[in-house]
Structures are given as C-alpha cells and as structure tokens.
C-alpha cells in the first residue's frame with residue numbers, strides 16, 4: 001500500500017531539529033485519503049509546495065515523503081498548505 | 096486591480112515594475128507600490144527619530160503618539176484567523192493575559208526604544224488565542240500573533256510565557272525594519288532577535304539585572320511531561336547547548352551550516368548577546384539592548400545579512416553610542432569573538 005510519511009518540523013520549539021527532544025511524526029495510506037485530499041497531495045508534490053518567501057515566522061512545516069512504484073520523493077511545505085487529514089496524522093512526542 | 100505589496104522589498108517591487116512578462120497594469124501597480132514604499136519608509140524613519148527626540152527632550156511620561164490598539168480574537172479551537180473578537184472585559188484568563196502582556200510589550204518598545212508598535216507607526220497589535228486543538232505552537236503570520244493552548248503534556252498555554260509574546264511581536268519589528276529572511280544566517284539572526292528581545296522584555300517586566308535573570312526562553316510554557324524529563328525551557332541563552340533545553344543549540348559559528356533551522360542556528364547570536372549583556376552588567380536593555388536595537392532598525396533593510404555583518408554593526412554602534420565607555424565595546428567585541436564571529 002502506498003504510504004505518506006509525515007513529519008511536522010520547526011515551530012517556535014524547533015520540532016525535529018538536530019538534538020531536539022520534541023518531534024512529531026505519523027503516516028497515512030494514500031488510499032485512505034479522500035479524493036480531494038489525494039488531489040491536494042498530488043498538487044503539493046507537483047509544485048513542491050511552491051517556494052515563494054512567506055511572512056510566517058515560527059510556523060510549522062511538514063516534511064512529506066511518499067514511496068510509490070515510481071520511487072521515493074520528499075517535499076517540505078508550510079502547514080497552511082497541508083490537508084487536515086495529514087496534519088491530523090502526526091503525534092507530538094518527547095524523545 | 097488591487098495590490099498589497101508592503102512586505103516586499105522595494106528593489107523587488109522595482110524589478111517587477113520593469114518585468115516585461117507582466118501586463119502594463121501589473122507593472123504600474125508594482126511601480127506605484129515601490130514609490131509608496133519609499134515615502135512610507137521615510138515617514139517611519141522620521142517618526143522613529145521624532146519619538147526618540149521627544150523622549151529625550153520632553154518631561155518623562157509624555158509620549159508623541161498614543162500607544163497602539165491591542166485586540167484579541169478567539170479561534171475557539173478552529174484554525175480560521177483571526178476568530179471572534181474578544182472584549183477587553185473578558186473573563187477568559189488566556190485572553191486577559193494576552194491583552195496585558197501585549198500592551199506591556201508595546202510599552203517596552205515605546206519606553207525603552209522609542210518605538211511605536213511593530214511598524215513604528217502605531218500598527219494595531221492583533222492576537223488570536225485558542226488556535227486549533229492542543230496546538231503546541233505560537234506564530235507570527237506577517238500580520239498578527241497566534242497562540243495555541245498546548246497539549247497539556249509537552250506544553251501548556253503559549254500565552255503563559257511573556258517572553259513568547261515578546262518573541263512573536265519582535266518578528267513584527269524585524270519584518271518592518273531589517274526585514275531579515277528566514278533561512279541560513281539571516282534566519283538564525285531573525286530568530287535570535289526575537290529571543291533576545293523576548294528575553295529582554297521578560298527581564299524588564301521583572302525589573303531584573305543580568306545576574307538576576309535566568310535567560311531561559313519559554314520556561315513558563317513547559318508542560319508536566321517535559322518538566323518530568325528535566326526539560327525546563329525551550330532554549331537557554333546563557334547555555335544554549337544545556338541538557339535542560341528541549342531544543343539544545345550550537346554555541347559557536349564553527350558548528351553552523353546553511354540549511355539549519357533558524358531556531359537552531361540562533362543559538363550562536365543568542366549566546367553572543369548574553370555574553371555581551373553579562374559583561375556590560377546592569378540591566379540588559381540599558382546598553383546591550385540599545386545596541387542590538389540600533390543594529391536592527393537604524394539601517395536599510397538587509398534580508399540576507401550574515402552573522403558577521405550584524406556582529407560588526409554592534410561593534411561599531413558600541414563605540415558610537417557609548418563613546419565614553421570603552422568597556423561596552425570590549426564586552427561586545429569579546430562576546431562575538433567567543434562565538435566565532
């Protein structure tokens with residue numbers, strides 16, 4: 001089953017940074033996403049989240065990886081562009 | 096066509112104004128915005144100078160402009176900004192705290208640095224609270240502050256740490272002054288400026304000198320789960336690599352690499368500010384803070400500034416602002432050398 005591996009990074013606390021003791025990860029099967037969310041994810045990978053500078057500071061970003069028969073690829077996109085079903089699949093934890 | 100271009104640097108606006116791939120109407124819009132931005136910048140600079148001059152000449156307590164309006168909105172655990180306006184008479188503890196501490200940040204910038212709000216032109220300070228569900232973050236979105244309630248384990252209500260409120264508002268100050276980018280060295284400086292002024296604000300509120308201050312960032316938002324594991328802060332400006340930090344940081348430029356999260360690389364300039372302020376002594380905002388503020392706001396925007404350039408600004412300012420006290424320059428110079436800049 002094709003999976004999206006999702007990591008929430010950054011924010012005021014620097015989630016997922018080098019040496020950070022807080023991280024947020026999760027995964028979701030592409031087949032379990034709604035048609036609209038599947039299209040949104042497809043668009044994110046196509047545009048690679050668009051890289052225009054943003055005025056947001058301390059916002060979370062999401063590192064999203066997918067592995068399909070065509071191979072693996074990873075993008076990093078700001079939280080505002082990520083479908084709620086992906087935002088909801090990660091869990092914040094202390095490490 | 097409407098055009099909202101005010102956070103775009105003038106040189107970029109001017110480039111778009113000449114971009115033949117855009118329509119004539121779009122090019123005119125960018126040209127008008129560039130022209131307006133130049134005038135607006137002059138007005139902001141003049142206003143800042145007037146405020147500072149008035150502060151020096153007029154009897155204490157008299158201000159040139161009224162303090163900025165402070166508004167709070169409630170997201171009710173949704174993610175649509177800004178949310179429902181909250182009256183100042185609210186019983187909500189988070190809202191009350193946000194009103195009080197945001198006004199205090201405005202007072203801090205006005206009384207210590209002669210700055211009228213984040214844009215030095217009285218911009219209304221808008222905050223949204225109760226953002227999303229168990230949201231472990233606070234952020235500035237280019238227009239306003241937003242605070243989550245925390246998940247109750249790793250973090251609690253993000254408004255509980257007044258340095259966090261100072262940190263977020265300072266992102267606004269940086270946006271309207273040096274316009275530092277958010278990646279590489281400028282990103283680390285951007286984050287450090289917010290930690291420096293957030294921490295300084297917390298010390299100012301508690302009337303602490305540099306020895307009394309604990310220099311911790313986010314101490315009051317650490318949740319019981321984090322505290323139980325020994326994490327007492329997000330970051331520690333006095334000891335950025337300490338084990339009690341939830342996110343330890345580098346302490347020397349030799350550890351820096353492009354692409355680092357700005358919340359990580361900010362440890363280097365954070366440590367420099369701490370060392371300078373500590374060596375100077377007294378209250379951090381009296382000398383070191385004034386030098387850092389001038390380095391941030393007294394120059395044309397420089398989005399891609401490197402740490403060395405910022406360090407050298409503070410070296411020059413330490414001499415010109417405190418010509419009769421060479422120990423100030425010595426403290427600033429030694430602090431930057433200690434972190435490798």
Ligand SMILES: [Zn+2]
Pocket residue numbers: 012057058262266286289
């Ligand atoms: Zn920040």
